[in-house]
Amino acid sequence: MRLAIAKIDLVALSYNLSKTKQLAPHSKVMAVLKANAYGHGLVTIAQHLTTADAFAVARIDEALALRAGGVTKPIVLLEGFFNKSDLPILLANNFQTIIHDENQLAMLESAELDAPIATWLKVDTGMHRLGIEPSQLEGFYRRLKASKNTHSAVNLMTHFPCADDLNNARTQNQITAFKQLTNDHNEQLCLANSAGILGWTESHCDWIRPGLMIYGVSPMLHCQGVDHGLKPVMRLTTKVIAIRDIPAGEQVGYGGRWQSNQPTKLAVVAMGYGDGYPRHAKHGTPVVIKGHRYGIVGSVSMDMITVDIGENSEQIAVGDEVEMWGPNLAVEEIAECADTIAYELLCNVTPRVGYQYIS
Template sequence: MRLAIAEINLQALAHNLAQVRQFAPNSKVMAVLKANAYGHGLVKIAQHLNDADAFAVARIDEALALRAGGLTKPIVLLEGFFHQDDLPILLANNFQTIIHDENQLRALENAKLDAPISCWLKINTGMHRLGVAPTQLNDFYQRLQATNNAKDTINLMTHFSSADDVNDPKTAEQIALFDSLVQGKQQAHCLANSAGIIAWPAGHGEWVRPGLMMYGVSPMLNTSGKDHQLKPVMRLTTKVIAIRDVDAAQGVGYGGSWQSTQPTKLAVVAMGYGDGYPRHAKHGTPVVIAGKRYGIAGNISMDMISVDIGENADGIKVGDEVVMWGPELPVEEIAQCADTISYELLCNIAPRVSYEYQR
């Protein structure tokens, strides 16, 4: 009997990509696949995103894995390259690179390449992570146009810092700054991440970069994917491996931090932080067994979690399926219970979890 399983719903994936098109009908879609496609399986997910116009990853090894998996769409390296020796690899595999600092630009200018590389120039409009300063833009832009190692079309990009909050004026300020900086530069523009796609249509540009929303999870504060007509792609499940009787006032799990107020039964389920489930999930964090919610009792262990199923146990038995998150139980809710974000939960799925891809 297999225990921890991540069921990946490929129809939900296609639905979510279609929703991206609904939100940004006039933009091309650069599907973001970094961090193993947000924990969903890099190559498998890419193979089922035929309607995307391009892929985006963080690092060159992710891009190479896509090419090894037979993917031929354009691939953009969101962090760019890290050494001049990477440039022939980019050229040979038709990778597009972000240019975001002087070291990258100088390396590109000094390289000896047989053909030019497609480049995106990233502008720091307020995220203060990667990107050239607004005062540097024209110099970088002109140098990229001048070098034979960059294609003539220099695309322009930025990244939003607070697009998940519709009440924060920062995103509107970033859009306005970007628009003012790129006036007269007719190349393709790319501003919007998932939150920008949903909430900030003025920032859609010629390209959008959906990440989290493609996997059916809300990028917005205090909402679920369902609120934006998205469908969860991952359903994380396991099995009940034991049922235990516990008297009142007995501590459960490491440290005995949870105590029942009355005699009850516990379902021990095969899931823990060794599978990627958040160790800091609070007592009472829900799971679903036989269509009903029950709360976690005690601290999360490496391989097991105890669940309070009540004195009558509702007929629950060893071998029953337990849903840790999925369509029945939004991952956004589990993230709140663990004081973290959905991104981290999805990306932390451990290698020992089995994946099942369902059409």
């Protein structure tokens, strides 16, 4: 039996997607499933997002896994393709591709294909990661429209780097620039990621791309999913495997980085960075046992964490469940305690952790 379990609430998943659609009722939904559906299980999550209009992944192997799992909805490759030999695979599996540079466009134009491929032209309005320059839009657009290897419709897309911060004017500037740039093109537009959906209504347009928010986690600065009416989908749990009496003055764990200032009891729980829990979680990072919060002490090791249970030790026994994050303990809070982001914690859950899907 596995001690560490990621319990995935499929009812909460469906609820979050419904909530997302309510926020942008006139937009189609491209649900983002990259990185194993943000650590939640790629194929199972896709199979339960029945009201999404399309899915988005980063790489072709993720898209192929969805098709192998019986998923038939449109799938968009957010990074596009990187070899000419990929194009027949895209065509055979009905994958749509983003075009973000000259190399991709040239490969697509020169390929010998039996049918056209649906494309999304990505414009860099300020992220400076992937995308063509705004000045290149007209040239790329005309070439895609003229190519026998592309559908007549050329969807247009951009991405926000700072939409999580409502006080940053950069997002509004991007929205304005992108809409001005594409105003004369009668094409489908997609701007809003999760932060855009929650914070920037003007960005909703024809399509939205919810990622983190459909898993019940907030993409916004200093917020939690519950602040937006979302429900956490993942509940990461483990068990107490030992209870130890610790005298005053004793150092605990690797490096002896924590020392008890009074006699106490510690619960040893079966969770560590080998399960994906952040090694740099600070002393006092909370866990929940039997409805009460307790703080981590000592270093997070590969397989175990020690928790100071102090005066409530009589209520806790070996075998009790420990919630590391979930409905009673927001993953955003744990991320803050570890100086990281919730995205990383969710994506870092390792194969050693068992998955239970609850419907």
